[in-house]
Amino acid sequence: MWLRIYALLIKEFLNLLKDKKSRFVLIVPPIVQLFVFGYAATYDLNQVPIAVYNEDQGQASRELIARFTGAPAFKEVLRIERHAQIADALDSKQVLLVLHLGQHFSRDLLTGRQPAVAQLLLDGRDSNTAQIALGYAQSVISNFNFDWARQRHKTLPPAKLVVRAWFNPNLESRWFIVPGIVGLLTLVVTMIVTALSVAREREQGTFDQLLVTPLTPAEILLGKAVPGLLIGVLEASFSILMAVFWFRIPLLGSLAALYLGIVLYVFSVIGVGLMISSLSVTQQQGLLGGFLVIVPAVILSGYATPIANMPEWVQHLTLFNPLRYFLVIIRGVFLEGLGTGDLLDQYWPLAVIGLCCLICAGWLFRKRLY
Amino acid sequence: MKASRQRLAGLIRKEFLQVLRDPSSLAIAFVMPVFLLLLFGYGVSLDAKHVPVGLVVEHNSPESREFTAGFEHSEYFQTHYYHDMRTAQQALRAKQINAIVHLQADFDRQLSGGEPAAIQVILDGVDANNARLLNGYIQGVWQNWLNSRAERRGQRPSTAVQLQPRIWYNSALRSRNFLVPGLIAVIMTLIGALLTALVVAREWERGTLEALIATPVSVREILLGKLIPYYLLGMGGMLLAIAMAVWLFQVPLLGSLWVLLVCGSLFMLVALGMGLLISIAAKNQFVAGQIAIIVTFLPAFILSGFLFNIDSMPAAVQAFTYLVAARYFVAILQTVFLAGNIWAIIIPNALALLLMAMIFLGLALWRAPCRLE
Structure with missing residues (x-):
C-alpha cells in the first residue's frame, strides 16, 4: 500500500x-x-497631501500650521488664497484635507475669551482615511493646546490621558x-x-x-x-x-x-x-x-x-x-x-x-x- | 465583409452556447456579483460600535462618575467595570475587552492639584487600526468631559484651539458609502478576468483551437467572438451591482448613471483584455487560473485605494498602483457616487482606462495564436 x-x-x-x-x-x-x-x-498615514488656508496674519497661526506641515503624516502641497479654491482642491482629490484658520484666529487665541477655531475640511469619500486623518489632527491640536497653556502659565486641563498600547506600542x-x-x-x-x-x-x-x-x-x-x-x-x-x-x-x-x-x-x-x-x-x-x-x-x-x-x-x-x-x-x-x-x-x-x-x-x- | 460578419455571428453564437451550457460562466456574471456585494456590503465595515471597554475606578466619587458617564452614554462603547487592574488586564488578554480606562484612587485629589490628573488608558494594539480609532473615541469622551466640567463650574474651557471638523461628501462617515462603490470595481475585476482567463486556455487544452484555426475565421474574429459575449455578460453584472448599491445599500448616487456606464465599459474592456491576454499567454487552465487570481483579486483589493490610502504607500509601491486598472475605476466610482460628476477626476482616470484597454487588447491580438506550434 x-x-x-x-x-x-x-x-x-x-x-x-x-x-x-x-x-x-x-x-x-x-x-x-x-x-x-x-x-x-497600511492604515498609517504617511505624507498625505494637505492644503492650508490661512487668513490670519499672526505668529500663533504660523506656529500651529508648522505643527501640521511638520508632522510626518502630512505634507503641505498647496497654499490656498481664496475661499473658492477649497472646493477645487478637495473635489479633484489634490489634497485629503484643508486646514482653515479664520481672520480672528490669533486674536481669539491671545485674548482667550473664546476658543480659537481651527476648521478642518476633510474628503470623506474614503471615510476611513478621513477618520484617521482627523485623529492625527486632533492629537496635533491637543499637543498644541497643552504646550500653549504651559508656556503662558494658563490653567492646564484638570486631567490628561496617558495612553499606552499593548503588543504594538507604536500602533504600526x-x-x-x-x-x-x-x-x-x-x-x-x-x-x-x-x-x-x-x-x-x-x-x-x-x-x-x-x-x-x-x-x-x-x-x-x-x-x-x-x-x-x-x-x-x-x-x-x-x-x-x-x-x-x-x-x-x-x-x-x-x-x-x-x-x-x-x-x-x-x-x-x-x-x-x-x-x-x-x-x-x-x-x-x-x-x-x-x-x-x-x-x-x-x-x-x-x-x-x-x-x-x-x-x-x-x-x-x-x-x-x-x-x-x-x-x-x-x-x-x-x-x-x-x-x-x-x-x-x-x-x-x-x-x-x-x-x-x-x-x-x-x-x-x-x-x-x- | 458580409462573410466576415456571418463568421463573427457564428462564433458569438458558439460562445453564447458554451456559456449557457456550462452554468459556471453565468454564475460568474450574475450570481457572483450579488453574492459578493451582499457579503462585502454586510461584512466589510470599519464603523466600530459598542466596543467593549473595561473601566477600573479605584475610588468611586461624583467626579469619577461624571467621567464614566461619558462612556455609558456613548453608542461607541459597551462598558465593563473591574475592581482592580489585575482582573482588567486578564480580561484584556482574553480579548473580552479592547481597552482599559483606569482612574486611580487619588483621582479627585489630583483633579484639584496643579498638575493634570493622569487617566491611564491601555489599548489592545494587535489590531492597530482599530486601536487607533478607539483611541480617538476615548479622546472624544475625555474632551467632552473637560468641556462640560468647565461649563458646570462656570469656567472657560481650557482648550486654546478648538478643532472644527467638516467632512465633505460623506458627513456621517458611513464606511459603507465608500466601500460599496469601491467593491463594484473589485467585483468587476474578478468577473472580467475570470470570465475570459480560461476561455482561450481551455480551447488550447482541449485542442479545439486547432479546429478553429483550420476554419476560415481570422484571429481578430476569434478574439472578437470571445470578447463580445463576455462583455455583455459583464455589463449585465455591473448594472446589477449598481442597482444593489443604490437600492439595497442606500449609497447616494450623486453623479449620472451614464458616466458610470461609459467608464464601466472601459473598465470592463480592460478586465476582459487582461483575462484574454493571460489566457493566451498561459495556454493551460491551471496556470491561467492561478495568474488570474494573483493579478486580479488581491491587487484590486489592496492596491486600488479601495481600502488602503494610496498616498501613504512608499513611492515604489505607489508607482506600482498605476498598473492596477481598478485604481482608476475606484476613483471614478467613489467620486461619481459620493461627490457627483467631477470632470477633473473622471476624465484623466477614464483616459487611463482607455489606454490600458488599448494596450491589453492590442497585446492580446498581437500574441494571439495564429499558427500551431
Missing part, C-alpha cells in the same frame, strides 16, 4: 512541478505579493497586516493547488484511469492532499521568514505553537479545496469554486476589517472560516507571545473543518466511483 501511495505522490508532484509555467506561478507571485502588499497594506498597522498576509497567501496557493487537482484529471479524462488502478479513494485523496500540505507549509514558512527578517515584525511566541497552527490551517484549507475539486467537473468550475471560497474567507476573516464590526449573523458565518482562526493564531504568536496552551480554542475548529471537508470529499469520490 505504501508503495502505491508513494508512486501516486511522485505523480502528483510531477504534475504540479514539471511544467515551467506552473512552477513559476507557484513560487514567484507569492514572493512579489508579500513584498508589495507588506508595504502597501504593518505589525498587524503582514502576519495576515502570510495567512492570505498560504490560503490562495494551497486552495488553487488542491481545488484544480481533481477537476483537471476529470477534464483530461485521467481520473477514470486513476479509478481503475488498485488505489482506493482514500489513497487517491491522500495523494492529492500531501502535495498541497507540503506546498502550503513551505509557502507559509517562507512568508514567515520574510516577515521576521525583512519586515522586522517581532516574533515573541513559540514556533511550535505557530507550526501546529500552520499545519492545521493548511490541512483545513486542503479539505475545503478537495471538496470543491471533487464537486467540479471542469477546471473552470474548480477555479470558480476556489474563488467563491477565497474571497469571502478573506473578507470575513478580520484581516482588513474587524469581525466585531460585522452584523451578528455574519459573525456567525465567520466561524466556518479557517483563515479567521489562523489570523488569531499567527497574530497571537507574533505580537502577544502566545504558546500552544493559549490557542487550543483556535486549533480544534481548524481540525474539525479539515476533517469534515475531507470526509465529504472522500464520500463524493466514492459516489462517482460506484
Whole structure:
C-alpha cells in the first residue's frame, strides 16, 4: 500500500512541478505579493497631501500650521488664497484635507475669551482615511493646546490621558497586516493547488484511469492532499521568514505553537479545496469554486476589517472560516507571545473543518466511483 | 465583409452556447456579483460600535462618575467595570475587552492639584487600526468631559484651539458609502478576468483551437467572438451591482448613471483584455487560473485605494498602483457616487482606462495564436 501511495505522490508532484509555467506561478507571485502588499497594506498615514488656508496674519497661526506641515503624516502641497479654491482642491482629490484658520484666529487665541477655531475640511469619500486623518489632527491640536497653556502659565486641563498600547506600542498597522498576509497567501496557493487537482484529471479524462488502478479513494485523496500540505507549509514558512527578517515584525511566541497552527490551517484549507475539486467537473468550475471560497474567507476573516464590526449573523458565518482562526493564531504568536496552551480554542475548529471537508470529499469520490 | 460578419455571428453564437451550457460562466456574471456585494456590503465595515471597554475606578466619587458617564452614554462603547487592574488586564488578554480606562484612587485629589490628573488608558494594539480609532473615541469622551466640567463650574474651557471638523461628501462617515462603490470595481475585476482567463486556455487544452484555426475565421474574429459575449455578460453584472448599491445599500448616487456606464465599459474592456491576454499567454487552465487570481483579486483589493490610502504607500509601491486598472475605476466610482460628476477626476482616470484597454487588447491580438506550434 505504501508503495502505491508513494508512486501516486511522485505523480502528483510531477504534475504540479514539471511544467515551467506552473512552477513559476507557484513560487514567484507569492514572493512579489508579500513584498508589495507588506508595504502597501497600511492604515498609517504617511505624507498625505494637505492644503492650508490661512487668513490670519499672526505668529500663533504660523506656529500651529508648522505643527501640521511638520508632522510626518502630512505634507503641505498647496497654499490656498481664496475661499473658492477649497472646493477645487478637495473635489479633484489634490489634497485629503484643508486646514482653515479664520481672520480672528490669533486674536481669539491671545485674548482667550473664546476658543480659537481651527476648521478642518476633510474628503470623506474614503471615510476611513478621513477618520484617521482627523485623529492625527486632533492629537496635533491637543499637543498644541497643552504646550500653549504651559508656556503662558494658563490653567492646564484638570486631567490628561496617558495612553499606552499593548503588543504594538507604536500602533504600526504593518505589525498587524503582514502576519495576515502570510495567512492570505498560504490560503490562495494551497486552495488553487488542491481545488484544480481533481477537476483537471476529470477534464483530461485521467481520473477514470486513476479509478481503475488498485488505489482506493482514500489513497487517491491522500495523494492529492500531501502535495498541497507540503506546498502550503513551505509557502507559509517562507512568508514567515520574510516577515521576521525583512519586515522586522517581532516574533515573541513559540514556533511550535505557530507550526501546529500552520499545519492545521493548511490541512483545513486542503479539505475545503478537495471538496470543491471533487464537486467540479471542469477546471473552470474548480477555479470558480476556489474563488467563491477565497474571497469571502478573506473578507470575513478580520484581516482588513474587524469581525466585531460585522452584523451578528455574519459573525456567525465567520466561524466556518479557517483563515479567521489562523489570523488569531499567527497574530497571537507574533505580537502577544502566545504558546500552544493559549490557542487550543483556535486549533480544534481548524481540525474539525479539515476533517469534515475531507470526509465529504472522500464520500463524493466514492459516489462517482460506484 | 458580409462573410466576415456571418463568421463573427457564428462564433458569438458558439460562445453564447458554451456559456449557457456550462452554468459556471453565468454564475460568474450574475450570481457572483450579488453574492459578493451582499457579503462585502454586510461584512466589510470599519464603523466600530459598542466596543467593549473595561473601566477600573479605584475610588468611586461624583467626579469619577461624571467621567464614566461619558462612556455609558456613548453608542461607541459597551462598558465593563473591574475592581482592580489585575482582573482588567486578564480580561484584556482574553480579548473580552479592547481597552482599559483606569482612574486611580487619588483621582479627585489630583483633579484639584496643579498638575493634570493622569487617566491611564491601555489599548489592545494587535489590531492597530482599530486601536487607533478607539483611541480617538476615548479622546472624544475625555474632551467632552473637560468641556462640560468647565461649563458646570462656570469656567472657560481650557482648550486654546478648538478643532472644527467638516467632512465633505460623506458627513456621517458611513464606511459603507465608500466601500460599496469601491467593491463594484473589485467585483468587476474578478468577473472580467475570470470570465475570459480560461476561455482561450481551455480551447488550447482541449485542442479545439486547432479546429478553429483550420476554419476560415481570422484571429481578430476569434478574439472578437470571445470578447463580445463576455462583455455583455459583464455589463449585465455591473448594472446589477449598481442597482444593489443604490437600492439595497442606500449609497447616494450623486453623479449620472451614464458616466458610470461609459467608464464601466472601459473598465470592463480592460478586465476582459487582461483575462484574454493571460489566457493566451498561459495556454493551460491551471496556470491561467492561478495568474488570474494573483493579478486580479488581491491587487484590486489592496492596491486600488479601495481600502488602503494610496498616498501613504512608499513611492515604489505607489508607482506600482498605476498598473492596477481598478485604481482608476475606484476613483471614478467613489467620486461619481459620493461627490457627483467631477470632470477633473473622471476624465484623466477614464483616459487611463482607455489606454490600458488599448494596450491589453492590442497585446492580446498581437500574441494571439495564429499558427500551431
